[in-house]
């Protein structure tokens with residue numbers, strides 16, 4: 001028996017609105033708090049939690065950027081001759097993504113999504129390392145660098161494995177009593193919510209499954225550790241997509257050439273533009289101002305959200321849609337999906353949550369990067385407590 005185990009359970013997309021009227025984890029972790037998210041997708045929310053820093057500091061924001069000089073995709077240009085009927089198929093893309101990931105030795109999550117092969121060599125992919133590993137950030141350290149530097153023994157999930165397998169792997173590690181810190185990652189709810197939306201009965205059913213798993217895990221942990229500090233948290237929520245917006249069809253008819261006058265990445269809730277002349281900038285700005293489902297984000301607001309980059313690496317202009325609007329077709333997908341996140345952080349469904357068995361959540365924990373403070377604090381406390389001779 002060891003004195004202390006900090007146990008951090010990350011339930012992807014389990015937003016504040018998802019659990020607000022649900023008894024989720026109330027028995028295990030009765031203290032709960034609404035947390036502000038970070039503007040962007042999981043590609044920025046997860047690194048922000050793991051580093052305690054914001055996108056303008058760690059530079060893990062959106063996946064694809066205009067960067068032909070550094071594009072690793074030049075070899076894929078040959079595929080531009082394949083018929084779209086083949087190359088836009090999800091199964092082909094998934095197979096190719098795996099192939100490219102191995103070929104280019106990307107360590108993180110990688111998906112080619114729906115980027116047209118004709119233009120793929122104009123883009124770079126920004127998450128070449130896994131933020132769930134030491135040295136996994138684009139800039140600066142994360143929690144795993146911290147743990148290695150302080151020689152704190154830890155367990156972290158492997159996101160490529162099924163959720164239940166990651167649960168079993170953690171239980172096995174806990175039984176050895178060699179851990180001072182544990183980080184469990186469950187992405188399944190995010191996938192479900194994208195598919196069925198936030199009102200489906202499948203959502204509370206999935207929450208009940210998570211509760212059973214957590215009860216099993218806690219029972220095991222309590223056999224080996226006198227005190228278990230449990231934290232269950234998320235990165236963002238999920239909005240239902242009730243309005244579809246074909247943004248491409250507003251931009252492509254403009255008398256501008258893609259790749260010569262401008263380049264764009266159509267994410268599912270935002271579009272990010274790069275301009276090569278003033279005419280392109282003014283034509284596109286004018287066209288976007290006529291789209292009522294969204295708005296151009298001013299620099300002041302981007303700065304406030306900590307997503308303004310001095311070098312405009314992720315785009316010179318960002319157009320964001322209102323909560324519930326889905327840009328489709330986009331470079332993220334050809335067809336609509338039921339739920340999406342990546343809206344404005346102050347939109348209701350964007351908020352994340354933190355539940356704990358601790359008697360209080362510190363007042364300075366208000367946004368998801370603040371979870372890092374709890375992780376470092378408790379990991380150091382556990383190392384100190386667990387190394388004392390019994």
Ligand SMILES: [Zn+2]
Nearest residue numbers: 013042190194
């Ligand atoms: Zn998601």
